[in-house]
């Protein structure tokens with residue numbers, strides 16, 4: 055199989071990820087932080103080291119490991135950020151490339167009468183103009199939620215410009231880094247980002263069920279889940295201290311062991327070099343698509359003047375349903391892609407790809423240049439070119 059669905063989750067994982075998880079289960083799978091015996095303390099120390107590492111990865115100026123909240127992924131982190139940071143009656147600004155992990159919590163909270171929100175448009179490449187975000191700011195606006203890179207077009211937003219805008223209006227900026235964590239650097243201090251929601255199972259090469267929210271020094275979310283923390287058990291109130299305030303329940307420590315191994319692997323290989331290689335593959339694929347009649351590439355990657363893009367290329371084939379193209383790629387060519395709306399329902403109106411969506415090819419560190427001709431051959435055959 056040629057796996058081109060890395061934007062959904064990276065695969066394969068570096069072998070060290072599986073080894074670390076198996077080793078954890080064999081030797082250290084006790085509940086970190088709940089008990090005082092040596093192994094539990096050792097497990098807790100490893101989790102704390104991971105928190106510190108993730109905070110540093112995103113340049114958190116708070117430099118406090120307890121401000122890395124571990125969660126099951128970007129979805130859990132974004133739910134926490136939105137419900138935990140927007141006060142009742144507040145207003146949120148987001149934009150058209152937003153994933154359902156942003157749009158659905160916003161809509162649910164709007165229907166519950168808790169907040170209002172507006173969505174800024176994007177251009178035909180999936181880029182958002184900060185002036186369009188600015189136009190939506192109201193006196194009640196408290197929060198802006200920006201998708202760092204579109205999982206449909208790969209377009210990367212100008213974080214620094216949006217960060218400045220948010221500071222000018224005294225808004226909190228939450229960034230969805232699901233597509234960029236480990237691939238396109240984020241410096242929270244330089245870009246004035248208040249919180250980064252990340253996933254551990256895509257660019258960071260960890261297992262599914264990992265991710266979290268890195269909290270800068272200005273943000274103090276209220277809890278959105280309540281439960282055991284292993285500290286202050288006599289109290290019926292959630293402890294105020296971080297990370298306990300936001301981390302009820304037993305952590306996915308085995309997943310965290312895998313995530314740490316993914317980070318090690320990225321560090322050893324050089325995240326920047328890997329990301330550059332992935333973008334080169336995406337650019338070669340895109341260039342090849344341009345020569346196939348009936349195949350249209352959507353969005354930013356490789357387009358002149360586009361900001362640096364994640365290695366995601368969406369295509370459509372004239373007259374063919376993306377779902378059918380995806381099925382043919384799978385069944386006849388053993389090529390794994392994702393088709394449809396990609397959980398980002400609003401962006402397609404701006405890309406001209408509503409309602410059926412696109413066929414998305416997304417590249418990771420285990421894709422190779424040798425695979426590109428085969429992908430193009432398959433598309434050529436399916437397009438009847």
Ligand SMILES: Cc1ncc(COP(=O)(O)O)c(C=O)c1O
Nearest residue numbers: 127128129153155205232253265
């Ligand atoms: C842009 C974007 N945001 C959020 C998510 C959700 O991430 P997770 O699977 O970690 O919950 C995804 C992944 O599907 C995504 O592409």
